[in-house]
Amino acid sequence: MPDLFAFPITTRWKPQHPDRIQIYSLPTPNGVKVSIMLEESGLPYEPHLVDIGKNESHLAEFKSLNPNAKIPAIIDPDGPGGKPIGMFESGAILIYLADKTGKFMPQDPARRWETIQWVFFQMASIGPMFGQVGFFHKFAGKDYEDKRPLERYVTETKRLLAVLDERLEGRAWIMGEDYGIADIASLGWVRNLIGFYEARDLVAYDSLKHVPGWLDRALARPAVQRGLTIPKRG
Structure with missing residues (x-):
């Protein structure tokens, strides 16, 4: 043991x-x-x-x-x-x-590194920027009189969503036909942005061509639905 x-x-x-x-x-x-x-x-x-x-x-x-x-x-x-x-x-x-x-990671070395770079894209860009939108749109930041920080983060979030949307053109998942850790890294943040952060209209989410379908496919996976509630909140 x-x-x-x-x-x-x-x-x-x-x-x-x-x-x-x-x-x-x-x-x-x-x-x-x-x-x-x-x-x-x-x-x-x-x-x-x-x-x-x-x-x-x-x-x-x-x-x-x-x-x-x-x-x-x-x-x-x-x-x-x-x-x-x-x-x-x-x-x-x-x-x-x-x-x-x-x-959930390609064995081919080139595709492995391609996957890792999309994980880093989420870590370095999607997470921090979406989080700032949440702060300035829903939480304490919404009371700031100066709305330029919110505008900045909304603009950058729209740009990042466009990057993801372009990547998903002609692909079911970020790496193509195979669902993997690049999708797992990003799906919770996109879900949070349009759900908990209540920023769907703010970031023009419904104007995207490919991201909404990708998120729907991800959320349809039973393991994703289970994982979204673990650990159970008290």
Whole structure:
């Protein structure tokens, strides 16, 4: 049985099944990337809810696994060489799990790197920009008298959606006929943008030709629907 108690995070979020991947998360656009990937790949895992509304990600136990104090993070008891490994950053975790399972990542080296660059496109652009739209449109930023920040982020979000829309022309998924981690990385953010952030009209979502169909196809996957609610909120 792997000794996960060498990881300080397990003193607060105690594993009941230490032989399974431990995921510390919340169903946010970043968090659901990992839960969807785990559901899609069929790996056994144990979820732990980290309530960021209560600043639990800033607790010392959590920061021992992710010093950046952001969800999600995982511990894999069967990491490289059969030894436990802890990981943070959702994009890195997606790549790790794809390599571990041999699923949702092309085996061809050129297409593998093409996939990774689209994961980074989400990490570096879609996530930060869509998040700013959410802040300035729905949350505290909406009360700012100066509307130039919102306008800037809306303009950039429209541009990013257009990039994704162009990529999906003639393709069912970001990498073509094969659904993979590039889709898993982005789908939660697009869903959040038009749903929770209430920015559908603001970013002219319905004028897009290919993104809406892609999102509908992704949300029709049973593993995606399950992953969107894991860990269960209290």
